[in-house]
Amino acid sequence: KQEVTQIPAALSVPEGENLVLNCSFTDSAIYNLQWFRQDPGKGLTSLLLIQSSQREQTSGRLNASLDKSSGRSTLYIAASQPGDSATYLCFTSGTYKYIFGTGTRLKVLA
Amino acid sequence: EAQVTQNPRYLITVTGKKLTVTCSQNMNHEYMSWYRQDPGLGLRQIYYSMNVEVTDKGDVPEGYKVSRKEKRNFPLILESPSPNQTSLYFCASSSPYRTDTQYFGPGTRLTVL
Numbered sequence: 001k002q003e004v005t006q007i008p009a010a011l012s013v014p015e016g017e018n019l020v021l022n023c024s025f026t027d028s029a030i031y032n033l034q035w036f037r038q039d040p041g042k043g044l045t046s047l048l049l050i051q052s053s054q055r056e057q058t059s060g061r062l063n064a065s066l067d068k069s070s071g072r073s074t075l076y077i078a079a080s081q082p083g084d085s086a087t088y089l090c091f092t093s094g095t096y097k098y099i100f101g102t103g104t105r106l107k108v109l110a
Numbered sequence: 111e112a113q114v115t116q117n118p119r120y121l122i123t124v125t126g127k128k129l130t131v132t133c134s135q136n137m138n139h140e141y142m143s144w145y146r147q148d149p150g151l152g153l154r155q156i157y158y159s160m161n162v163e164v165t166d167k168g169d170v171p172e173g174y175k176v177s178r179k180e181k182r183n184f185p186l187i188l189e190s191p192s193p194n195q196t197s198l199y200f201c202a203s204s205s206p207y208r209t210d211t212q213y214f215g216p217g218t219r220l221t222v223l
Contacts, residue, residue, distance in 0.1 A: 034211060041198075041219075042217070043200070043215070044200065044214040046213075049211045089152075089153070093212070097155070098155060098158075099155075100145075
């Protein structure tokens, strides 16, 4: 059964720092991996989608990488801002099964 | 605009009173699913549907029913809600190509007293 773990569970940093959020999954037979952000009590905003055949995707200050063989994905946030404060979730797509990671709660201090 | 809509967005009800949360998508997607989100437990899949009249259980299906009579709609039915079903619920849809992105609805916050 697929298990998806995110480390760290919570992170508090000063504004301007470059950040790395980690996502580990136990079953490498995934079709893609998606990163979402969720503001408190709100819905899910899709950030990046990486296909299983890709190594990375970039959008603005965000860069996500995928290493299927080692069961890991990394979300890199450059020059963090207070508006980046949210919970970040990775999400794996397998055969009819979609599994969310445990989440990283990020707080960027002004 | 491509979207997944859910209704109601907020609902407070009492134990045992049947309720339905509706989900609709306008992208002609075959695949739809329901998730619940709970503190400390994260987001977990309840049911999914691969197409009209084809549904299957996710990880936490107990106490829920679904139906898929039309492609665009995938309602979640709680026949006899209990307080442990108090949660934030999300509906999602995608094309059958599993390399495609999942689109999520805005969420339904349900409280069962």
